[in-house]
Amino acid sequence: MDENKKSNSTPRRNFIKNASIASLGITIVPRHVLGGVGFTAPSDKLFVAGIGVGGKGESDIKSFADSGKAEIAFLCDVDDRRAASSRARFPKAKYYKDWRVMLEKEHKHFDAVSISTPDHNHASPAIAAMKLNKHVYVQKPLTHDIYEARKLTEAAEKYDVVTQMGNQGASNNGTRLMSEWYDAGLIGEIQEVYCWTDRPVWPQGIPWPKTSAPIPGELDWDLWLGTAPYKDYVGGLVPFNWRGWWDYGTGALGDMGCHLVEVPVRVLNLKYPKNVQCSVGSVYVDEFKRGYFPDGCPPSSHVTMTFPKTDKTQGDIKLHWMDGGIQPARPEELDPNEVFGDGGNGVLFIGTKGKMMCGTYSENPQLLPTSKTEKTTVAQKYDRVEGQANGHYKQWVEAALAGPGKKEVSSPFSVAGPLTETLLIANLAIRGFDVRKERSGGGYDYPGRYIEMLWDSKNMRVTNFEEANQFVKRNYRDGYTL
Structure with a gap:
């Protein structure tokens, strides 16, 4: 045994x-x-x-x-x-x-x-x-x-x-209902999906503080650092503002992606993406220069991932992730004063015969135009969870x-693991965007920008930009290795 x-x-x-x-x-x-x-x-x-x-x-x-x-x-x-x-x-x-x-x-x-x-x-x-x-x-x-x-x-x-x-939200009825709509052919074949969030709602796109602060007596700072490299304690990091720093957090994607991207992953049975590209928002470093701070996540990003054909699609699927308040164009089927998604967050499916959307946790699923929703009935195909999210x-x-x-x-981790990998592949592109090489004459080049990174899911590596692979697995402090 x-x-x-x-x-x-x-x-x-x-x-x-x-x-x-x-x-x-x-x-x-x-x-x-x-x-x-x-x-x-x-x-x-x-x-x-x-x-x-x-x-x-x-x-x-x-x-x-x-x-x-x-x-x-x-x-x-x-x-x-x-x-x-x-x-x-x-x-x-x-x-x-x-x-x-x-x-x-x-x-x-x-x-x-x-x-x-x-x-x-x-x-x-x-x-x-x-x-x-x-x-x-x-x-x-x-x-x-x-x-x-x-x-x-x-x-x-x-x-x-x-x-x-x-x-x-994976236990909510919304994802299951949208799966039933899609399986019934109500919006046709899907080729493109948008997920967006108003996060971050924590400091992000800023330089790491230059001065340390006294460690609160109730906090064991070394244990809090855990797997991460040792740094002196800084004020304001604990208990919430760690999310925007790469050593500890995973940014808006980690915070909200598991609630939003989960919907298309389940509806379309998506697995691992085969390529990823991104653009990110920069910040003003001073009056004349814009820049990025490699210790932390950018203030906003737009990531596009391509997923290969699944048993529920006829071809590749483009999935767009947008954060920092960026949103896709409003569907023409929405009335001017109707809320898009749930306002700050949402998911939009674009099909060959129609569109559907929902908010965070797959709540308030809607066919577009929204007047269709109450008029449409499909047979229940997927079991519901008692109490839904609760x-x-x-x-x-x-x-x-x-x-x-x-x-x-x-x-279960058989589902949550690949979903999390997908989000972190998107973060790989965001981090790779800021990989810099110093020029001999001064300044930097950024070879990871403006390229499409090709992802080998079996071996967990980018095949056309080796520098990005340093972020696939961290170096663990002693006592915290897997």
């Missing part, structure tokens, strides 16, 4: 040895102690350890607990300030700052892990938890780097655990309780 499988199948004779969980004040025994993955314990509770439990992490673990079928057994956060509310909400849960210590000491006492850290610290704890045969729920985007997304996808299959990415959490809990392969989830 694979040693990795043994770790989650503790025999009954080890029950007393594992009874140390009673010291936590928890009287229900974790499911795996009594019989392995898929065993239905008398309590029918899933014991969950939360890594990153402030902000979105807090709402995630609360949603698991609200399902009535999960017990929040452990909490882990590098910042005591961020963890305070969750610690008050779940006073019986034992608290750690270092997820590595928690997994090493407590892995026999929980069944599943929820990860809601900054993007750069998603993959390492997720891989470690799956190696212990724990079910995992990871916030979007699944990973910071393309290599990580591929490895998490492979690990989910290897260790046979229940996985879910936190793009809760049911995304309970869906994972119930699937983990049932055991691998017993119940479907909306965004």
Whole structure:
């Protein structure tokens, strides 16, 4: 038997040895102690350890607990300030700052892990938890780097655990209804899709601060850095403004792409793009010069990816991503005062016979002109998720309780991994745009600009611009490698 499988199948004779969980004040025994993955314990509770439990992490673990079928057994956060509310909400849960210590000491006492850290610290704890045969729920985007997304996808299959990415819109009815419209031929064949967002709503397109700041006493800065290269602490970065810096975040694409691009990926069954090109917004460096700052994401971008033919298309698909407030031209079928998408964000499908659109999380799907929507009825083809986006959490809990392969989830890593890779390939073009080479006579050349980067999905590399491949996989700090 694979040693990795043994770790989650503790025999009954080890029950007393594992009874140390009673010291936590928890009287229900974790499911795996009594019989392995898929065993239905008398309590029918899933014991969950939360890594990153402030902000979105807090709402995630609360949603698991609200399902009535999960017990929040452990909490882990590098910042005591961020963890305070969750610690008050779940006073019986034992608290750690270092997820590595928690997994090493407590892995026999929980069944599943929820990860809601900054993007750069998603993959390492997720891989470690799956190696212990724990079910995992990871916030979007699944990973910071393309290599990580591929490895998490492979690990989910290897260790046979229940996985879910936190793009809760994947459980909404909108994507399923739009799939049914498309499958019924209502808008004909699709050749082009636009996704757009008003993000960023955090500082972006700015230089890295020149002066450091005192580290707050409640924050373990070294643990927060995790996989990223060491830098001195700067003010304003934590808890939210890390999103615009490449060492930690994935910009607007990472924040909103998993909610928006998920729609065409599902409707058209898109896989990996075969090429990508981009243009990005620049900023004023001084009164006379415009420029870019390589430490962070640009203030806006327009990325175009080409996807090869799928079983649901007749040919290639062009997918446009726009952020920073850039939007495609309004469809002529929209009345002048009708909202395009949901205003700040949206998805537009352009077909040979018509168009359809939706907002964030696939909400408010509409055929164009919108008067068609209420008049159109198609047969339901795809199962709905109870509770839709709010049911995304309970869906994972119930699937983990049932055991691998017993119940479907909306965004397993087999789907979320390739989706995340697609977004990060777009980011690869954005970062490659700013790769610079110093000229012998002064100044810089930018060989990655204004070209179409050709993507080899099997080998995870750009074939015609080698310099971009440095961003496929980061260099990990000691103690955080996959």
